[in-house]
Structures are given as structure tokens and as C-alpha cells.
Amino acid sequence: MSVKIQQQAAGDVVDHITHFEVASFLTREARALDEERYHEWLDQMLTQDIVYQLPTEEVRYRRDKKVIGTAQTTYLYNDNHAVLSMRVARFDTGFLWAEDPPVRIRRYISNVDAMWAEVPGEVDVWSNFIVYRSRGQRDDSTMYGRRKDKLRKVDGQWRLAGRVITLDQRVILDKNVHCFF
Amino acid sequence: MKPINELIQQDGAIQDRSIYWDEDIYQKEMEHIFARCWLFLTHDSVIPETGDYQVTTMGEDNVIVARQKDGGLKAFVNSCTHRGNYVCFSEGGNARSFVCPYHGWAFGIDGELDDVPLEEQAYFNDIDKQSLGLQQVRVESYKGFIFGTFDLDAPSLVDYLGGMAWYIDSFMDVPGGMELIGPPMKSILNCNWKNPSENFIGDGYHVGWAHASALEIAGGALESMKGLNDYSPDSGLQVTVPEGHGFGVIWDAAAALHPGPPGIAYQKWLDQRSPIVREKLGKTREKFYNGHWDATIFPNCSFLYGTNTFKVWQPRGPRQIEVFTWTLVEKEMPEELQQMIHADNMLTFGTAGILESDDGENFENCTHANRGFATRQGRVYLGMARGRERTDAEMPGLVSDGWVNETSTRGMYRRWAELMQGTPWAKLSVTAKTDAYK
Numbered sequence: 001m002s003v004k005i006q007q008q009a010a011g012d013v014v015d016h017i018t019h020f021e022v023a024s025f026l027t028r029e030a031r032a033l034d035e036e037r038y039h040e041w042l043d044q045m046l047t048q049d050i051v052y053q054l055p056t057e058e059v060r061y062r063r064d065k066k067v068i069g070t071a072q073t074t075y076l077y078n079d080n081h082a083v084l085s086m087r088v089a090r091f092d093t094g095f096l097w098a099e100d101p102p103v104r105i106r107r108y109i110s111n112v113d114a115m116w117a118e119v120p121g122e123v124d125v126w127s128n129f130i131v132y133r134s135r136g137q138r139d140d141s142t143m144y145g146r147r148k149d150k151l152r153k154v155d156g157q158w159r160l161a162g163r164v165i166t167l168d169q170r171v172i173l174d175k176n177v178h179c180f181f
Numbered sequence: 182m183k184p185i186n187e188l189i190q191q192d193g194a195i196q197d198r199s200i201y202w203d204e205d206i207y208q209k210e211m212e213h214i215f216a217r218c219w220l221f222l223t224h225d226s227v228i229p230e231t232g233d234y235q236v237t238t239m240g241e242d243n244v245i246v247a248r249q250k251d252g253g254l255k256a257f258v259n260s261c262t263h264r265g266n267y268v269c270f271s272e273g274g275n276a277r278s279f280v281c282p283y284h285g286w287a288f289g290i291d292g293e294l295d296d297v298p299l300e301e302q303a304y305f306n307d308i309d310k311q312s313l314g315l316q317q318v319r320v321e322s323y324k325g326f327i328f329g330t331f332d333l334d335a336p337s338l339v340d341y342l343g344g345m346a347w348y349i350d351s352f353m354d355v356p357g358g359m360e361l362i363g364p365p366m367k368s369i370l371n372c373n374w375k376n377p378s379e380n381f382i383g384d385g386y387h388v389g390w391a392h393a394s395a396l397e398i399a400g401g402a403l404e405s406m407k408g409l410n411d412y413s414p415d416s417g418l419q420v421t422v423p424e425g426h427g428f429g430v431i432w433d434a435a436a437a438l439h440p441g442p443p444g445i446a447y448q449k450w451l452d453q454r455s456p457i458v459r460e461k462l463g464k465t466r467e468k469f470y471n472g473h474w475d476a477t478i479f480p481n482c483s484f485l486y487g488t489n490t491f492k493v494w495q496p497r498g499p500r501q502i503e504v505f506t507w508t509l510v511e512k513e514m515p516e517e518l519q520q521m522i523h524a525d526n527m528l529t530f531g532t533a534g535i536l537e538s539d540d541g542e543n544f545e546n547c548t549h550a551n552r553g554f555a556t557r558q559g560r561v562y563l564g565m566a567r568g569r570e571r572t573d574a575e576m577p578g579l580v581s582d583g584w585v586n587e588t589s590t591r592g593m594y595r596r597w598a599e600l601m602q603g604t605p606w607a608k609l610s611v612t613a614k615t616d617a618y619k
């Protein structure tokens with residue numbers, strides 16, 4: 001039995017082959033990052049026009065929607081390909097004392113839900129994550145959150161074109177979020 | 182706890198390691214420093230309209246600061262006077278009242294107790310609401326920067342800033358003033374609060390070493406510092422004032438951590454504003470306006486003018502702090518420039534910042550090495566350029582050549598020791614007047 005893949009309307013759940021490809025991509029991407037294959041990530045898994053964001057969200061009352069003062073969106077990450085490359089270049093300098101000895105990071109990606117996006121051929125993908133970091137001999141932390149990704153095929157391969165990360169902690173209960181989600 | 186003159190010795194050059202670890206010393210700090218000093222709360226620009234408020238902490242006391250109907254400010258402790266519950270659970274917003282979720286007591290934005298459920302039926306109208314307002318905090322602001330203190334005997338905020346006010350005017354007193362862009366980033370560091378305060382007040386030394394990887398990729402004016410092999414003491418200055426505040430400055434480097442187009446736009450702005458600063462504040466402060474500063478307002482409010490990161494280190498026990506980070510910009514800067522500076526600040530000193538992560542590791546480890554009993558019996562050393570401080574005819578406090586220096590750091594510990602002895606305000610050191618600082 002052959003499954004016909006066809007573009008549906010925006011918001012439609014993707015067919016199961018596309019779902020499988022997208023989910024596999026996210027797993028492969030997570031492993032590439034776990035294994036510090038950052039250049040492969042930049043060159044083969046991201047699109048050139050990627051927008052990679054991690055906005056902060058204030059703890060506010062549900063009813064209180066007023067934007068106060070100079071409040072804007074504060075992003076922990078608000079990166080394009082060049083800025084992400086700069087962060088990766090920092091790992092290559094040999095002066096990044098905090099990452100030597102290496103930090104062990106394990107990413108768990110789940111709850112993958114994919115729908116066709118507005119732009120034909122693009123897919124909106126939601127996923128939840130757990131990121132576990134272990135540093136030195138016994139310093140560790142765990143972060144939980146969600147990602148909303150935009151994936152697009154380039155030369156027949158899925159690539160990440162956009163990511164908005166939501167961290168569930170308002171006060172980051174760790175010294176930094178110096179890792180990719 | 183050892184006597185204070187054993188904890189801090191040699192004019193602030195020697196610190197006993199127990200001050201970064203011991204619980205009893207920390208509790209004394211809460212009493213003698215955080216319950217007495219003026220502490221940064223927020224900025225005018227963050228809560229401009231009636232009912233706008235922010236929740237923050239002073240030491241470990243949870244505090245609400247709110248804009249009043251008359252445009253003034255009030256701050257009060259976020260703890261219900263009935264049974265003590267918090268009355269506000271958001272971190273900020275706009276409110277007409279704060280209603281306690283336990284039994285429904287309602288407090289106004291001025292902290293007064295307005296309404297008590299069943300006042301007639303259960304209290305038989307026999308309750309003195311006037312005496313049951315939220316505990317008030319004394320509030321004052323300087324050029325839009327809002328501070329609070331629990332100490333009614335403390336001098337005015339401007340006197341508390343002392344000689345530091347003369348210096349910070351270099352940028353706070355520009356037309357339109359400054360503002361803070363939020364919401365702040367917030368994160369935890371498992372370090373003593375003094376580690377970051379001392380780092381920002383005067384650790385120019387670590388920049389070339391700890392941040393070598395970031396300096397290499399960011400390039401720009403500071404890249405030559407990388408690996409600590411190129412530096413001249415003529416390139417900057419350190420300043421300390423007896424009130425405990427201080428900073429280091431690198432001349433002509435305000436825009437140094439903004440590589441590329443943002444740096445060019447920022448430099449253009451500085452060039453355009455400099456004549457106004459010179460006209461208003463004189464040549465020396467024009468020089469400060471164009472410099473890059475690392476500074477701390479004692480005890481726990483730090484900033485980098487130029488990079489424009491603005492931080493508060495909120496103590497959470499002797500070995501933990503909560504870090505709040507805003508972006509500092511001139512109000513009259515074009516919005517596009519403000520945005521670029523905001524973005525650069527997050528990239529460098531945000532929670533995912535490429536410089537921030539270097540610092541966090543060092544702060545935590547400088548605290549945690551002291552867990553060892555034998556280690557903790559020892560001392561640490563801040564003797565760099567000791568004895569080279571001088572007074573200046575114009576600049577208040579003590580100055581010393583070179584931004585790689587430990588002059589301002591020693592000053593911070595001298596103040597710490599003075600306060601920890603419980604010295605009354607009238608006996609605490611103040612900045613001597615100069616021709617310029619009156």
C-alpha cells in the first residue's frame with residue numbers, strides 16, 4: 001500500500017510519513033547537539049534564515065494585561081545564523097574555561113505535534129523537552145520547556161528555519177542557559 | 182564570628198574566607214547592611230502610571246513598589262498584616278488593590294488596609310484598620326532610579342550615594358535621563374552576593390582572562406586584552422568613595438562591547454551627545470561619559486555603563502543569589518539604537534550571554550571552595566596597586582591609575598567592615614568635598 005503525501009491546508013495535521021521524518025529530524029538534531037557536533041548543526045540542520053528565540057515571560061495575573069513601562073520582550077536568545085555561528089565559534093577558541101572539562105548535556109524530546117504551516121512546504125512542530133546538564137563531577141541541573149519550530153525542506157532534507165523556546169522557569173534555577181535547546 | 186577587624190584587614194586588601202560562607206555573618210549582613218542601606222528597587226520608566234508596580238526584594242524581605250495617584254511612590258512589605266501571607270503573587274503589573282488570598286483583606290496601592298471582609302458581622306466594627314497597613318519602606322529616587330531603605334535614620338539617598346553621585350551624573354544627568362528596559366532576566370547563582378558585587382565594582386583583572394573566548398569572537402576594542410598580555414595603566418582609572426561605591430573606567434570604550442553596526446550607531450550617538458555633556462557637566466565628566474564602566478552601588482546594585490547591563494544581586498542565603506538583569510539606555514536615544522543595545526546586552530550579559538556564563542562559574546566556585554573547614558580558615562587577597570590611591574582636586578573620593586586595579590574593591594570591603602561593626606550613620610565615613618563635588 002502506498003501512502004500519498006500531499007500538501008494539506010495550513011493547520012492540518014501532517015501525514016504520517018511527514019510526521020515520522022520531522023520527529024526523526026528532531027531526534028537526530030538533539031543527538032548532534034548532545035555530541036557537540038555544532039558545526040554540523042549549523043551547516044546541515046539549520047536554514048540560513050533561521051530565527052532562534054527564547055523570550056522571557058513575566059509572572060503576571062491572568063486578568064492584568066496592561067503593558068507597563070518600558071516592558072518589551074526580553075530574549076535570552078534572539079539569534080540569526082550569524083549569531084549562532086558566533087556562539088559556536090566561542091567553543092572553538094580553546095579559551096572557554098567553563099566548558100573544559102566538557103559539560104555533559106542530554107536532551108529528551110517528546111510530545112511531537114506537527115501541522116502544515118501557512119507557507120506551503122513548511123511545517124509547524126511543537127515539542128516538549130527535558131535538558132539535563134552535568135558539569136564537573138557533581139554539579140547538575142534539569143530544565144523543562146517547549147519548543148515551537150518551523151521546519152522546511154532544503155535539497156530534500158528537513159532543516160530548522162525557526163524555533164521559539166519556552167522555558168517553564170521564570171527565574172532560571174541555574175547559573176545560565178548556556179546551551180542550545 | 183571573628184571580630185570585624187580580623188575579617189577585613191589591611192585597608193580592605195585581606196578578607197577572611199568565612200565572610201563568603203558563614204550563616205551567622207550572613208545574618209549580620211542582613212541586619213547591618215541590607216536593613217540599613219539604600220537598596221535599588223526599580224526605575225521610574227518601569228512603573229510610570231498610577232497603579233503600576235513591581236515586586237522585588239530588599240535583602241530577603243519581599244517588597245512591592247507602586248506608583249501612587251499623585252505620581253509619587255510608595256513601597257511596602259509584601260506580607261499581610263492579618264496572618265502574614267503574601268498579598269501579591271505576580272512580579273509586577275498594574276493594580277488597584279492587593280487582595281490577600283487567605284481571608285480577603287484588601288490593601289490599597291499605598292499599602293493601607295482598605296477593606297476587611299465581615300468587618301461588621303465578625304469584627305463588630307472593632308478593628309483599627311489604620312494601624313494595620315502593610316509595613317512601609319522609605320523610598321527615594323535619584324535621576325529616576327528608585328531605592329528603598331528600612332532605616333529611618335539613614336541619610337537621604339543623595340547623601341548615601343555621596344561622591345558616587347558626581348560620577349554617575351556623567352550619564353544619568355544627560356537630557357532626558359536614563360531608563361531601564363525590561364522585563365528583567367532572572368536567574369540563580371550559587372554564590373555569595375559579595376562575589377559579583379566585587380567583580381563589578383572593580384575586577385578589571387579578570388576581563389582579559391575569564392572572558393578570553395568571548396573577546397576573541399566579539400573582536401573590537403577589547404580584543405587586545407585577551408590573555409592579559411596587552412594593557413596600559415593609562416587606559417583607565419579606578420575610583421572608590423567612602424560610602425562604599427566605586428567603579429573602574431576604560432577611557433573611550435563605551436561602545437567597545439557592541440561590535441559591528443550597533444557599535445557604529447552607538448559611537449555616533451556618543452559623539453553627538455558629548456558636547457552637551459561637556460557643556461553641562463564639564464570636560465572630566467564628558468570623559469567619563471565616553472568611557473566604559475564596571476560599577477557597584479553598595480551593596481548589591483551593579484552596572485556596566487557602555488555595555489549597558491544593569492543588575493541587582495539579591496541575596497538568598499550566604500551561598501545563593503538571584504540575579505535581575507535589565508538594559509540601561511538613554512531615554513532620548515533613537516528606539517532603533519535602544520533595541521540594538523538591548524539585544525547586545527542580552528547576548529553578552531543575559532542569562533544565555535557569552536560573558537555572563539564565564540562570570541557565573543567563577544562566582545560560584547569562589548564561594549564554594551570555602552566549604553572546606555581548613556580552606557575557610559584562610560584569607561583571600563586584594564592588594565593590587567595598594568598605596569597608589571590618591572585624592573584629586575576635582576574628582577571626589579580616591580582615584581588610582583589603571584582599570585586593572587583593586588582600589589575600588591578594597592573600598593567596598595572597608596565600607597562593609599564599617600557597617601558590620603554597627604557604626605551609626607553619623608560616624609560612617611563620607612566623601613570629602615572637592616571644588617567640583619559640594
Ligand code: FES
Pocket residue numbers: 261262263264265266281282283284285286
Ligand atoms: S492572612 Fe491575609 S487576610 Fe488573613
Ligand SMILES: [Fe+2]
Pocket residue numbers: 380387388391392536540
Ligand atoms: Fe566578567
